[in-house]
Amino acid sequence: MTTLDTTTPVAVPPKPAFKVDWVRLAPFLYTVGLFVIWEIGVRISGLPHTILPTPTRVFEAIIQYWSPIWKNSLQTLYTTVLGFMIAVVAGLGIGLFIGWSRTIYAGLYPIMVGFNAIPKVALVPILVIWFGIGTVPAVLTAFLISFFPIVVNVATGLATIEPETEDVLRALGAKKMDIMLKVGIPRSMPYFFGSLKVAITLAFVGSVVSETVASNSGLGNMMASAQSNFNVPLVFAGLLMLAVEGIAMYALMAWVEKRMTGWAHRSTMAN
Amino acid sequence: MASPLVSIENVDMRYGGPTGTLAVSGLNLKINRGEFVAVVGPSGCGKSTLMKLTTGLHIPQTGAVIVANQQVTKPVSIVGMAFQNPTMLPWRTTLENILLPLEIVERHRHRLRSHKAEYVAKAEKLLETVGLKGFGEKFPWQLSGGMQQRANLCRALIHEPELLMLDEPFGALDAFTREELWCVIRDLHASQDVTIVLVTHDLRESVFLADKVVVMSARPGRVISEHVVPFERPRQLELLYEPAFNEMVQKLHGEIATARAAA
Known part of the structure; x- marks a missing residue:
């Protein structure tokens, strides 16, 4: 998508010799700052590694156990992304279905809310009974936890079509299908892509919860067994890897959102 | 003259079931082919309802809406x-x-x-x-x-x-842009074979543009009077400052004020 640069050109000011862009640097500086405070805090208080390890100890653990960490990180990423992709397809489908008519919306919405209120960790044992332990329940838990925000957002986008737009098209003889294809679906896309950012982080929660209670692989399982061995630095190493994966996927979704619906950032859609 | 393009006969339109609001009642209106009709009235007089009835977005409970010799039962695509x-x-x-x-x-x-x-x-x-x-x-x-x-x-x-329905299209614009667009509409109507219905709050706009100004009463809306605009076409913006023009605007204003007071 091309964005038009509408700023008027001004005379180029003389280039300063060196200028630090603090806003761009801020995320890195703050992250480093957090680790430094953590390190100093632990050292001063003298907490043992088995309660709260220092960041240096955690990084040591990452290097020391790199092979299992790498393998389990990939497994978690795999279950999360697979569950998330099913959630995208199902969420888009159900969202369009719910947004299609007021009656379906009214009928299914309370059911969806009730379903969403169920803690997904409580569903893992049921999934284990059905599918056994391992990859399948992790994928399904990631799916179940992340599809709700997608459904709600797509349905909202469809339900908030301006009545005037609908009138203009209906007066021309447009069928419900025409209005959905020409207006409803493109209109709900910013909501949809916006919800992906929320959904992907939730998907990580789902897969790790499931791996923790019912799997032989994945970061959740790795952390659970490390914890039972009092290998606390490895537990923190797992948490750190999860954070890294989460940030990476979030950034990817934010980028996709911007690419696909650039127009929504420039227009005032809700008026 | 041939049969009118739009003919609204004794129409009642009630929203929200039998006990709902009666938006228009006993509405009668005829619009000839090629005519430019402006509809004015106090707010809430059912002007938008009139639009939706004519386009077939609403079907009246009683009475008939006939567009291009056909009774309207579904949205008309003309x-x-x-x-x-x-x-x-x-x-x-x-x-x-x-x-x-x-x-x-x-x-x-x-x-x-x-x-x-x-x-x-x-x-x-x-x-x-x-x-x-x-x-x-x-x-x-x-x-x-x-x-x-x-x-x-x-x-x-x-x-x-064949029929262009405009619902306060210039309401949100500044005065100069509005006058510019009046001229755009005026020229469109002059150059194309189109019938225009303009719903508006702006009496000067209605008199400047229309062949016929229709005044509606407060809710439930019905037509209380129709005025043929005598000014010759093509009309220029200078017309807005002529005494005869202002006299007509003032007369319409008086009628609407009375209709408001009666509500």
Whole structure:
């Protein structure tokens, strides 16, 4: 998508010799700052590694156990992304279905809310009974936890079509299908892509919860067994890897959102 | 004279079931082919209902609405509509927005792909008539409010409707832009074979543009009087400052004030 640069050109000011862009640097500086405070805090208080390890100890653990960490990180990423992709397809489908008519919306919405209120960790044992332990329940838990925000957002986008737009098209003889294809679906896309950012982080929660209670692989399982061995630095190493994966996927979704619906950032859609 | 293009006969329209609000009652109105009719009245007098009845978006409980010799039972596709809110779709360029009705109207939708160039040329011609030449590739949010409203008019006209319904299209614009667009509408009506119904709050606008001004009463709305506008066409903006013009505006104003007080 091309964005038009509408700023008027001004005379180029003389280039300063060196200028630090603090806003761009801020995320890195703050992250480093957090680790430094953590390190100093632990050292001063003298907490043992088995309660709260220092960041240096955690990084040591990452290097020391790199092979299992790498393998389990990939497994978690795999279950999360697979569950998330099913959630995208199902969420888009159900969202369009719910947004299609007021009656379906009214009928299914309370059911969806009730379903969403169920803690997904409580569903893992049921999934284990059905599918056994391992990859399948992790994928399904990631799916179940992340599809709700997608459904709600797509349905909202469809339900908030301006009545005037609908009138203009209906007066021309447009069928419900025409209005959905020409207006409803493109209109709900910013909501949809916006919800992906929320959904992907939730998907990580789902897969790790499931791996923790019912799997032989994945970061959740790795952390659970490390914890039972009092290998606390490895537990923190797992948490750190999860954070890294989460940030990476979030950034990817934010980028996709911007690419696909650039127009929504420039227009005032809700008026 | 041939039968009128639009004929509304003794129409009652009630919203929200048998105990709901009666929006219009005993409404009678005839609009001839090629005529420019302005509908004015106190707010809440059912002007928008009149629009929806004529376009077939609402079907009246009693009475009949006849458009082009056919009783209206479903949306009639010979109309174009434009509202105060231009409702341009932000993900389409202005040109694509204008072509939208062609993707809907039965007569055009199957021809659109194979005759694309012809339709695009037509849209560009329309853009030129309203003074938007070369803006087709811009997105609506890159246009000013007045320009969006011009594009909105193009969209309402692209499928060559016999009847153009305008619901306060200039309400949100500043006075100068509004006067400019009055002239655009005036010229469109003069150059094309189209019947126009303009719903408005602005009495000067109604007198300047219309052949006939229809005054409606407060809710439940009905027509209380019709005034033929005597000024000759083509009308220039100078007309706005002539005594006869202001006299007519004042007379209409008085009638609406009485209708408001009666409510």
